[in-house]
Amino acid sequence: VAVRTLIAVMAFAALPAAAAQAQLWPPRLPGIGRQAPPPAAVAPMTPGALQADLVVKAGSDTIYFSPRGHALDANAIARLTAQARWLLANPFVAIRLEGHGDERDSRDYALAIGDRRANAVRDFLILQGVAPHRISVLSWGKERPGSVRIGPSVVAAGPRVRIVIR
Amino acid sequence: VVIAVPVFATEKNVLTDAGNTWSLANQIADLIAADLKSTNRFIVADVKNVRIPSFPEVTAPSYAQWRAARAKLLLSGFVNARSDGRVTIGCYVYDVQSGRELGRKGFAVAPLEWRRAAHRCADAAYVEFTGNPPLFDSRIAYVAQSGRDETAVKRLAMMDFDGANHSYLSSGGEIVLTPRWSPSADRIAYTSFNGERLHVRVVDTAAGADRPLLAIGGGANFAPAFSPDGNEIALSISVEGNTDVFTVSASGGIPRRLTTSPAIDTSPSYSPDGRRIAFASDRSGTPQLYVMNANGSNQRRISFGPGEYGSPVWSPDGERIAFSNRQGVTVRIGVMNANGSDERIVTQGPRDEQPSWSPDGNRILFQRADQASGRSQLAIVPAAGGVIRTIPTPQGATDPYWARGKE
Numbered sequence: 001v002a003v004r005t006l007i008a009v010m011a012f013a014a015l016p017a018a019a020a021q022a023q024l025w026p027p028r029l030p031g032i033g034r035q036a037p038p039p040a041a042v043a044p045m046t047p048g049a050l051q052a053d054l055v056v057k058a059g060s061d062t063i064y065f066s067p068r069g070h071a072l073d074a075n076a077i078a079r080l081t082a083q084a085r086w087l088l089a090n091p092f093v094a095i096r097l098e099g100h101g102d103e104r105d106s107r108d109y110a111l112a113i114g115d116r117r118a119n120a121v122r123d124f125l126i127l128q129g130v131a132p133h134r135i136s137v138l139s140w141g142k143e144r145p146g147s148v149r150i151g152p153s154v155v156a157a158g159p160r161v162r163i164v165i166r
Numbered sequence: 167v168v169i170a171v172p173v174f175a176t177e178k179n180v181l182t183d184a185g186n187t188w189s190l191a192n193q194i195a196d197l198i199a200a201d202l203k204s205t206n207r208f209i210v211a212d213v214k215n216v217r218i219p220s221f222p223e224v225t226a227p228s229y230a231q232w233r234a235a236r237a238k239l240l241l242s243g244f245v246n247a248r249s250d251g252r253v254t255i256g257c258y259v260y261d262v263q264s265g266r267e268l269g270r271k272g273f274a275v276a277p278l279e280w281r282r283a284a285h286r287c288a289d290a291a292y293v294e295f296t297g298n299p300p301l302f303d304s305r306i307a308y309v310a311q312s313g314r315d316e317t318a319v320k321r322l323a324m325m326d327f328d329g330a331n332h333s334y335l336s337s338g339g340e341i342v343l344t345p346r347w348s349p350s351a352d353r354i355a356y357t358s359f360n361g362e363r364l365h366v367r368v369v370d371t372a373a374g375a376d377r378p379l380l381a382i383g384g385g386a387n388f389a390p391a392f393s394p395d396g397n398e399i400a401l402s403i404s405v406e407g408n409t410d411v412f413t414v415s416a417s418g419g420i421p422r423r424l425t426t427s428p429a430i431d432t433s434p435s436y437s438p439d440g441r442r443i444a445f446a447s448d449r450s451g452t453p454q455l456y457v458m459n460a461n462g463s464n465q466r467r468i469s470f471g472p473g474e475y476g477s478p479v480w481s482p483d484g485e486r487i488a489f490s491n492r493q494g495v496t497v498r499i500g501v502m503n504a505n506g507s508d509e510r511i512v513t514q515g516p517r518d519e520q521p522s523w524s525p526d527g528n529r530i531l532f533q534r535a536d537q538a539s540g541r542s543q544l545a546i547v548p549a550a551g552g553v554i555r556t557i558p559t560p561q562g563a564t565d566p567y568w569a570r571g572k573e
Contacts, residue, residue, distance in 0.1 A: 068452060104497050106476030106490055106519060107343055107565065108389040109446060109453050111357075111364065112402060112409035112430040115386055119407025137407075139364065139386065143341055145315055 047165040050093055054163065058082040063121055065159040067102050070116045072124060080121065083163060084128035091131075094166045097121050099139045100146065102159050107141060113159070114139030121161045136166070167295060170211040170237035170262070171199045174255075175221040180247035184277035187253065190245050194255065194284040198241060201288035201302045201328070205528070207295070211237040221246075224258060232262045239268075241291050245280070253277050257287035259294055268294045281330055289571065298526035299482060300571035302327065306531065307345040307354050307569070310334065311542055311562035320564075322356055324371065327524075327568065329558055335369055335376075344389060344520075347569035348396045348416070355379065355390035355399055355416075366390045366401050368416065379418055392416065393436050393460075400424070400434035400443055411445050413460075424462035435479045435487075436460070437504070444468075444478040444487050444504075455489055457504065468506030477520055480504070481527045482570070486549070488521040488530050499532050501549055512551040520564065523549075525571040531557070533564045 045053070055061050061083070063076045072080065087093065099118030101110025118137040126132050146157030174191035184190060202208040216235050219227065224244045232240045243257030256272040269290045273283040285302035293300050310323040322335040322342045335354070336342055345356040351371075358367045358378075364386040369376040379399060380387055389402040393413075400413045403421060409430045412421035425431040429449035436443055444457050455469035455478045469475045473493035480487055484504065491500045491511060499518045502509035517535035524531065529546050534554075536543050542564045544557040557563075 068448075104492055104495060104517070106433065106446065106453070108402060108432040109430065109448075109476050111343075111386070111388050112404065112432045113448075115404045115409065116407045116430065122407075138362065139404075140359075141343075143318075143320075143343075143359070147316075 050090065050165045053090075054083065054086050054165065058086045061163045062157075063117075063161045065117055065161070067159055069159070070113060070120050072120060077124070080124050081128065084125050084130055087125065087130045087134070088128070094134045094136070096136045096138060096164045096166050098162045098164055099137070100144065100157070100160050100162075101139075101142045103142045103145045103156055105142055111139050111141035114141050114161075117159065117161050121163075167207070167238050168209045168211050168236055169202060169239040169241060169291060170213050170216070170232050170235055171195050171202070171241045172213050172216065173218045174242075174257075175219055175224050175244040177221045177244070177246045182247055182253055182277035183251070184253075184280055187245050187247050190253065190277070190280055194243070194245060194280060194287070197281060197284040197328075198257075198288040198291075201285060202241075202291060204328075205292065205296075205301070205526075207292070211235045213237075224256070227258075227260055229260075229262055229265045232260075237262050239291060239295065241287065243287060248274065251276075253280065255280065255283040255287070257290060259291045281326065285326070286572070292526075296526070298528065301524065301526045302571065304525050304571040305331075305347070305351060305569045306544075306557075306566055307347055307356075308544060308559070308566040309342055309345065309564045310559065311564055312338075318562075322354065322369070323559075323563075324354070325559075332560065335371065335374075344565050345567050346391050347567055348392045349394055349570055350396055351569035351572070353392075353396075353416075355392060355401075357388040357390065364388055366399070368399075379414065379416075380421065381418070384421075387412075389432050389434065391434050391436060394438050394440045400436060402432040402434070411443070411462075424458065424460075425465065431456075433477050437480045438482055438484045442480075442504075444480055446476045446478060455487065455502075455506075468502070468504075469509075470506065471500075471509050479521055479523060481523050481549070482525060483527050486527075488523060488549070490519045490521060499530060499547065501530070510551065512547050512549070513554065518545075520566065522567045524568055531566045531568050533566060 097118040099114030101114045122135050147154045148157050173195045176187040176191045179188040199210045224242050240260040240262050246254045252274050254274050258270045259268040271290045275283050288302045289300040304327045307324045310321045311318050313319050319338040320341050321338045325332040341359040343357040345354045355368050366379040366387050386404045391400045398413050399416050402409050403412050410425045411431045411434045414421040427449045431447045433446040434443050446453050447456050453474045455475045458465040473491050475489050477490045478487050488501050496515040498511050498515040499513040499521045500511040520533045522531045531546050534545050542562045544563045544566045545554050547554045
């Protein structure tokens with residue numbers, strides 16, 4: 001009888017403890033087996049602030065292509081690898097890959113190759129471990145030619161894919 | 167050929183919604199003369215000193231006075247007010263030498279529609295004399311562009327081929343690209359882009375109804391082109407970065423795939439008999455022109471000149487294909503036979519693109535960058551090359567497409 005009573009008391013005593021523990025779930029402990037979420041993910045940042053953070057940490061938010069190409073060259077892969085690292089460190093950020101054609105492409109071809117470039121970047125990021133559902137893709141064709149400053153002159157930004165935080 | 171186009175006759179000068187009939191009679195004759203002159207196929211006889219035909223003389227001309235004016239052809243007509251508020255416009259084409267009637271047309275139209283009737287009168291002479299399809303009662307769809315390149319507002323617009331009756335079909339909230347008329351010129355298929363979704367839409371130009379061609383959820387779709395019977399639309403659809411040519415019923419439904427290459431296949435254009443489709447593909451490594459049967463079989467390359475090719479469009483007679491050609495930083499318009507032979511570049515560049523045929527197949531309408539301002543504008547060049555004429559538009563203009571003329 002005494003043993004049975006003791007078990008009953010313990011079971012009764014366990015209830016508030018379990019309830020207390022449930023309130024604490026998920027435990028606010030340093031991650032075990034994975035990186036702690038960086039401050040960006042805890043305190044929500046605006047897309048603009050995240051975009052700026054991506055540029056600072058990965059060096060750029062844009063990948064450039066040769067006029068005809070959609071293949072990733074060594075520069076592109078180095079940059080994309082840094083961008084993938086940033087995306088893995090910010091797992092709650094969704095992105096849109098915006099592809100662009102060349103202003104001397106035909107209108108249709110610019111749309112098609114911008115789309116193809118954006119998908120080439122998407123495939124690479126997925127291989128690096130970025131979840132597919134975080135990535136959407138679109139092509140601007142040659143509708144947003146863009147510009148970059150090289151020294152004193154401003155030139156068309158040309159064939160490129162920009163990672164845009166959504 | 168020299169043609170006389172005297173002021174139209176009017177039985178009785180009556181006030182209408184578009185001014186009095188005497189004033190209409192003058193404007194109609196002026197418009198017909200301007201139409202015919204614009205083709206370079208007609209010299210309009212000076213008829214200032216010739217007595218204006220009376221109403222009965224329209225159907226029984228005094229040939230001697232037109233022979234004296236050195237005219238070979240005579241286009242004479244009348245405009246009369248009707249009791250229902252409309253006007254009757256009649257026109258007659260005569261061979262002055264033989265004293266024979268070659269053709270006639272008659273219309274009962276609202277007074278404000280007089281321009282269309284006048285264009286069709288000009289067509290009566292043009293078709294009779296040249297044997298070409300009608301030209302003057304035709305419209306041009308294009309994209310009106312305002313603002314800086316990076317944030318340009320682009321609106322779907324249409325106008326008569328001579329710039330009259332200009333109107334906008336979209337508000338500018340979305341980017342619109344590559345409008346294409348249906349063969350009966352009652353619908354325009356175009357590409358719409360709001361920064362999220364790139365897709366083909368079809369607008370009924372009379373009713374204003376505007377709808378997406380395909381159900382939401384497929385890939386990005388663009389570059390539409392009507393089949394000659396108006397029942398099908400060929401277009402590009404991108405699936406996971408691979409753009410192919412498909413066709414779909416003009417009322418929507420499930421698209422059928424015509425190309426399967428892992429390369430880009432885009433810019434389809436039907437032959438006028440509907441049996442073949444020209445398109446652009448970079449399967450060889452650079453964008454080139456190809457032709458296939460309308461079911462996708464027998465795909466073969468037709469462009470082998472220097473540079474890269476795009477935007478093929480089939481001529482109304484089915485014999486030729488116009489295209490854009492890029493060599494370095496220069497983009498120009500060219501024409502080749504449908505089998506790829508006899509290629510010739512017909513403009514000088516540096517930024518000429520988006521060719522479209524005139525309804526009679528004699529000229530090519532295209533988009534170019536004005537040398538001085540850099541502004542995009544519309545221009546016309548004879549299909550064999552020659553003097554380029556600019557078409558005035560209220561704003562910058564791109565992506566022109568010329569509809570077939572009305573019979």
